[in-house]
Amino acid sequence: MEWESLLSLKRFGDNNKRLRVEQDDLRLGFEVDYDRIVFSNAFRSLQDKTQVIPFSKTDFVHTRLTHSLEVSVVGRSLGRIAGKAILEKYPHLQATLGYQPNDFGAIVAAAALAHDIGNPPFGHSGEKAIGHFFTSGSGKAFKDSLTPIEYQDLCDFEGNANGLKILTESQVGTPGGLRLSYATLGAFIKYPKGSLPKKPSNHVADKKYGFFQAQAPFFEDLIQELALPVEQGPIRHPLTYLVEAADDICYTIIDFEDGINLGWISEDFALEYLINLVRDKIDTKKYAQLVYKPQRLSYLRALAINSLIQDAIHIFIENEASILKGTFEVSLLDKSKYKAQIEDIINLSIKNIYQSREVVQKEVVGHRAISTLLEHYTNAAVRMFKGIPNSHDKLILSLVDEGTSIQGNTLYETLLNATCYVASLSDGKALRMAQDIGG
Numbered sequence: 455m456e457w458e459s460l461l462s463l464k465r466f467g468d469n470n471k472r473l474r475v476e477q478d479d480l481r482l483g484f485e486v487d488y489d490r491i492v493f494s495n496a497f498r499s500l501q502d503k504t505q506v507i508p509f510s511k512t513d514f515v516h517t518r519l520t521h522s523l524e525v526s527v528v529g530r531s532l533g534r535i536a537g538k539a540i541l542e543k544y545p546h547l548q549a550t551l552g553y554q555p556n557d558f559g560a561i562v563a564a565a566a567l568a569h570d571i572g573n574p575p576f577g578h579s580g581e582k583a584i585g586h587f588f589t590s591g592s593g594k595a596f597k598d599s600l601t602p603i604e605y606q607d608l609c610d611f612e613g614n615a616n617g618l619k620i621l622t623e624s625q626v627g628t629p630g631g632l633r634l635s636y637a638t639l640g641a642f643i644k645y646p647k648g649s650l651p652k653k654p655s656n657h658v659a660d661k662k663y664g665f666f667q668a669q670a671p672f673f674e675d676l677i678q679e680l681a682l683p684v685e686q687g688p689i690r691h692p693l694t695y696l697v698e699a700a701d702d703i704c705y706t707i708i709d710f711e712d713g714i715n716l717g718w719i720s721e722d723f724a725l726e727y728l729i730n731l732v733r734d735k736i737d738t739k740k741y742a743q744l745v746y747k748p749q750r751l752s753y754l755r756a757l758a759i760n761s762l763i764q765d766a767i768h769i770f771i772e773n774e775a776s777i778l779k780g781t782f783e784v785s786l787l788d789k790s791k792y793k794a795q796i797e798d799i800i801n802l803s804i805k806n807i808y809q810s811r812e813v814v815q816k817e818v819v820g821h822r823a824i825s826t827l828l829e830h831y832t833n834a835a836v837r838m839f840k841g842i843p844n845s846h847d848k849l850i851l852s853l854v855d856e857g858t859s860i861q862g863n864t865l866y867e868t869l870l871n872a873t874c875y876v877a878s879l880s881d882g883k884a885l886r887m888a889q890d891i892g893g
Contacts, residue, residue: 455778457540457547459681460691461557462637466622466630466672475552484560487638488526491568494632496620497522500570502880504577504820505709515712518570521704526567529700531763532770533562536696539771558693564634565641565697572617574877575884576820583824584611584873592829596836596869604866606649607666608873614644615666616877622672625857640680640691644698646673647688657783658698659688668867689780699766699786706787707758710799711751713807721747725754727802731795732757765790823885826892827876835860835872850891 463472463483477483491497500518516524537558541548548554574580587593588608597605607615621639622631634642645664654660665673682689710727713719728751729736735757744750766786773789776782787796807813834847839861843851854860858875862868879887 455681455683455689455692455780457544457553458551459679460637460640460693461547461553461561462635462640462679464636464679465633466624467633473552474557477552479554482557482560483635484557484564484638487564487632487634488560488567490632490634491564491571491621494571494620496571496878497568499878499880500573502882503570503573503575504580504881505705505712515716516708518573521708522567522570524708525569525697525700525704526563528703528759528763529566529697530559530563532559532696532700532766533693534559535763535767536562536693536770539767540774543774561635561637561641562693562696562700564638565693566700568617568621568642569644569697569701570613570617572615572620572877573613574611574616575824575879575881576817578613579817579820580824580877581611581613583821584828584877585609586821587825587828591825593832593869596832596865600866600869601667603648603650603667607866608869610649610663611873611877612645612649612662612664613877614662614664615649615669616874618643618665618669618673619874620878622669625859636676636679637691637693639676640682641693641697643673643676643691644694645688646677646682646690653687655687655783657687658785658788659690659694664688666870668862668870683780686780690777692774692777695770695777695782695786696766699762699770702785702787703759703762703766706762706796706799706803707755709807710803711755713803714747714751716807718806718810719802724802725750727795727799728754728758730798731792732761735761762787762790762792762796765792819885820881823888824876826888827879827884828873830891831860831872831876832869835868836865839865839868853887 463474472483500522503518505516505518505521534555537555540558541553541555574584593608620631621634621642624630643664645659645662647660647663648665648667648670649663677684680691682691710719710724714721714724732754741753744753769786769789773782787793790796830850834843834851837843837847838851851860854875860868860871860875862871
């Protein structure tokens with residue numbers, strides 16, 4: 455891989471090459487990507503989507519929206535610092551082509567902002583509910599009418615793949631979706647592969663899949679433009695590692711902080727864990743003057759995030775050559791010198807937050823809501839596709855937002871569109887609709 459191709463400013467439908475030296479620095483193309491994501495309906499819906507605690511009534515608990523904003527801020531810092539080092543290593547990128555450190559920051563920030571845009575209601579339990587509907591629920595009836603890979607897209611429904619669909623899918627009047635730059639889209643795709651074939655490996659890019667078969671033609675165009683090699687399996691855009699690191703940093707520290715604020719993790723116990731992470735950075739005199747819990751948490755959070763940013767950058771730069779070759783097989787934080795402290799924090803979060811009774815009970819409710827909606831919307835969409843809708847089908851399909859396509863050109867596209875519609879709903883709307891439709 456070469457940075458000249460990886461930093462492509464191309465957008466869907468472009469006939470002429472966009473050159474960095476011709477860009478308006480006051481309205482840089484990569485920064486336009488960020489703006490388009492912020493103003494999209496899909497991004498706004500994240501304000502009522504679960505980060506960790508579904509249906510939380512506490513105003514200091516993070517949603518997908520606040521989480522995504524924070525990840526983008528961390529991602530911008532990671533990108534800018536890494537960009538400065540890359541331009542020093544490859545000076546022609548700046549001297550001849552015009553790239554600046556802030557370009558890297560803008561790409562990573564935009565991709566990080568969108569990293570959860572395809573997640574269904576109720577967090578990862580929502581993905582599991584969709585998969586269960588098609589593998590063990592009534593959605594299994596569609597198996598024989600689909601190709602193996604089409605069926606697998608639904609059985610292993612993936613928020614990352616749905617995110618690419620949201621960002622790139624053409625609608626009437628809006629070809630190419632949000633028409634983001636190919637560099638930003640490349641950085642967005644954590645798992646550059648389809649749902650099949652499944653060839654388990656130790657490479658982090660092989661953990662899940664990143665595009666539905668409906669988006670396969672665009673994906674092929676994207677990797678060709680970015681010159682991502684395909685011979686050796688799924689190869690990530692290098693800046694994806696920074697997007698992933700920003701996400702890892704935020705959920706490690708911020709989810710932990712939510713647990714403290716909710717009282718699910720004792721303050722003294724939690725502060726000890728954070729202090730272990732930043733012990734060599736603490737100004738003990740300043741820390742001793744902090745009287746209130748929010749002050750102490752804020753101080754330790756800032757130190758922890760900064761320490762992990764600097765560590766992630768060091769790992770990225772040190773391994774840049776192998777990342778460009780596609781042979782760097784783990785996330786950046788897997789190589790972190792703070793790995794033991796990170797694992798301690800995550801294990802405590804799993805026990806006290808993710809597996810807490812309150813979270814599990816609300817996930818059960820979410821699972822039922824999604825199953826109910828899929829039962830009604832997939833069957834209504836399929837009957838509409840076959841030209842045999844009943845009056846109930848027409849009624850519930852009339853509730854779909856204007857401009858949202860449900861009926862596709864094939865049965866697969868129709869099922870995928872109906873599923874992605876359910877995935878697009880906020881937690882609250884999904885619950886209300888399930889109660890209204892399913893009783």
